[in-house]
Amino acid sequence: MAVIKAENLRFVYGTGTSFEKTALSDVSFEIEKGEFIGIIGHTGSGKSTLVQLLNGLLKPTEGKIYLNDKDIWEEPKKIRNVRFKVGMVFQYPEYQLFDETVYKDISYGPKNMGLSEEEIDEKVRKAAEFAGLKEELLEKSPFDLSGGEKRRAAIAGVIAMDPEVLILDEPTAGLDPLGRDALLSQIQDYHDTRKNTVILVSHSMEDIARVADRILVMSHGEKYMFDTPENVFSQGRELEELGLQVPQVTKIMLLLKESGILISQNILTVEQAFNEIVNHLGNEGV
Amino acid sequence: MVRDITLGQFMPGRSLIHRLDARSKIMFLIAYIVFIFVAKNYMALLLVTLASMLVVLMTKIRFSMYLKSMKVILFVVILTGILNIFYGTGNVLWEWGIIKITDGGIHNAIFVTIRIATLVLISSVLTFTTSPSDLTDAMERLMKPLTFFHVKVHEIAMMMTIALRFIPVLLEETDKIMNAQKARGADMESGGIIKRIKALIPVLIPLFVSSFRRANDLAMAMECRCYNGGKGRTRMKQLHFSVIDLLGLIFSLIVFAGVILCNIYFSSVIR
Numbered sequence: 378m379a380v381i382k383a384e385n386l387r388f389v390y391g392t393g394t395s396f397e398k399t400a401l402s403d404v405s406f407e408i409e410k411g412e413f414i415g416i417i418g419h420t421g422s423g424k425s426t427l428v429q430l431l432n433g434l435l436k437p438t439e440g441k442i443y444l445n446d447k448d449i450w451e452e453p454k455k456i457r458n459v460r461f462k463v464g465m466v467f468q469y470p471e472y473q474l475f476d477e478t479v480y481k482d483i484s485y486g487p488k489n490m491g492l493s494e495e496e497i498d499e500k501v502r503k504a505a506e507f508a509g510l511k512e513e514l515l516e517k518s519p520f521d522l523s524g525g526e527k528r529r530a531a532i533a534g535v536i537a538m539d540p541e542v543l544i545l546d547e548p549t550a551g552l553d554p555l556g557r558d559a560l561l562s563q564i565q566d567y568h569d570t571r572k573n574t575v576i577l578v579s580h581s582m583e584d585i586a587r588v589a590d591r592i593l594v595m596s597h598g599e600k601y602m603f604d605t606p607e608n609v610f611s612q613g614r615e616l617e618e619l620g621l622q623v624p625q626v627t628k629i630m631l632l633l634k635e636s637g638i639l640i641s642q643n644i645l646t647v648e649q650a651f652n653e654i655v656n657h658l659g660n661e662g663v
Numbered sequence: 664m665v666r667d668i669t670l671g672q673f674m675p676g677r678s679l680i681h682r683l684d685a686r687s688k689i690m691f692l693i694a695y696i697v698f699i700f701v702a703k704n705y706m707a708l709l710l711v712t713l714a715s716m717l718v719v720l721m722t723k724i725r726f727s728m729y730l731k732s733m734k735v736i737l738f739v740v741i742l743t744g745i746l747n748i749f750y751g752t753g754n755v756l757w758e759w760g761i762i763k764i765t766d767g768g769i770h771n772a773i774f775v776t777i778r779i780a781t782l783v784l785i786s787s788v789l790t791f792t793t794s795p796s797d798l799t800d801a802m803e804r805l806m807k808p809l810t811f812f813h814v815k816v817h818e819i820a821m822m823m824t825i826a827l828r829f830i831p832v833l834l835e836e837t838d839k840i841m842n843a844q845k846a847r848g849a850d851m852e853s854g855g856i857i858k859r860i861k862a863l864i865p866v867l868i869p870l871f872v873s874s875f876r877r878a879n880d881l882a883m884a885m886e887c888r889c890y891n892g893g894k895g896r897t898r899m900k901q902l903h904f905s906v907i908d909l910l911g912l913i914f915s916l917i918v919f920a921g922v923i924l925c926n927i928y929f930s931s932v933i934r
Binding site for chain 2: 429432457460461464467472473474475485486489490534535538
């Protein structure tokens with residue numbers, strides 16, 4: 378069953394003013410329960426607008442969004458419930474931390490949901506664990522944490538609401554390579570353990586190729602492609618025309634393929650490439 | 664949203680008004696405000712209003728932009744207008760209990776409304792046609808004599824420049840943080856006043872924190888470029904008076920003379 382279904386979404390900023398700008402036009406897709414979706418697109422392609430539409434922060438100018446087969450704008454007064462079910466981690470989420478302790482900050486979401494103290498406590502501790510926050514950090518002030526820890530605390534604040542769908546907008550932006558890898562693995566673990574739907578918006582093709590089941594490619598406010606990573610990244614030329622790139626390793630393998638060396642399939646990670654090359658060399662008898 | 668406010672927004676252009684020296688523009692604005700309040704009868708007021716309209720037309724900025732900046736203060740204008748109706752003296756036209764409307768009151772109301780509207784219009788001309796940096800630059804120059812009284816003119820001007828520069832940044836930041844907290848279920852649209860103020864805490868604290876961070880970064884960047892106050896600082900853009908400023912001065916003097924003459928030859932309708 379589709380968790381999220383978008384139908385002919387259109388969104389216009391500043392309707393009726395001289396600054397009118399169409400950010401999205403005629404976008405339709407379905408996301409199945411438990412899928413890991415990657416969204417890529419150049420700057421200004423409508424990615425951020427799209428994800429904000431999905432959790433009801435923006436209202437589509439035209440079109441409908443269904444969450445579990447229910448139109449999310451059917452009862453505008455209850456839009457908060459949609460936001461609890463579709464958790465959204467913004468870019469640089471560490472700038473939203475505000476409370477005295479990390480624990481209190483993470484519990485802000487669950488508290489807004491109106492849960493009991495025990496439930497909140499359980500959710501906060503679980504979320505902190507999922508986000509890779511050490512227990513002793515919970516009693517510290519969020520402003521005393523390091524950059525990476527702050528980011529984790531902010532992500533935990535959204536996970537603590539236990540959303541059915543978790544949206545992350547550029548979660549690894551500005552982290553060092555080690556921090557990126559660790560955070561990405563954590564998100565993947567979260568997805569694998571909870572079997573929840575995760576939507577990851579990213580500029581990093583490497584990240585997306587590593588984790589996504591399907592990739593939604595956005596271009597100039599329209600859906601350009603929505604397919605598996607193998608199919609998406611096999612279109613290296615087209616992606617480059619959109620100002621996007623395929624993962625570096627895929628690019629190298631595509632070049633090898635074009636220069637006549639037979640590589641059987643699309644390669645998305647370094648490990649796959651390694652195995653492929655070893656196989657190939659083995660076949661050649663080197 | 665907050666962003667739709669046009670009051671005090673610079674719109675680049677090459678019109679005569681744009682090319683006036685920023686210092687003269689400030690002086691002319693002050694002069695016009697004085698004219699508006701010196702005018703004591705309809706002829707004088709009409710003259711000032713027409714002169715302002717002429718200046719507005721000369722900026723070549725669409726009139727709808729001016730209307731937008733008027734919209735913000737529309738409520739204030741209407742409210743003061745209505746209040747003035749009841750506070751006049753003179754011949755009573757209508758009475759009901761302690762409420763009475765006099766012809767003086769009506770004249771007052773019309774005057775106040777036109778005065779405020781013209782005031783906003785002519786002030787918008789200054790902010791629409793002068794870039795913020797020119798504006799603060801000009802203010803610094805005009806306030807220069809105050810250094811004699813140990814007023815830190817340069818510092819005040821620098822603070823104004825920085826404050827103006829960061830208004831759009833902070834608005835955008837507020838928008839972002841509000842969205843982030845709304846995504847965590849913050850409810851800012853319902854509840855009583857106490858509840859609403861409390862709901863703003865999660866927005867205000869991150870906003871303060873990031874403002875201090877920005878201030879720190881900016882101070883550091885300025886020091887790295889050896890900023891140490893106004894002393895001995897030269898300017899890339901020098902302000903120059905030109906023929907246009909002289910024309911502006913002549914025009915203003917004519918308007919001023921006209922207002923004075925109208926005040927003398929026609930009887931005053933407001934006290």
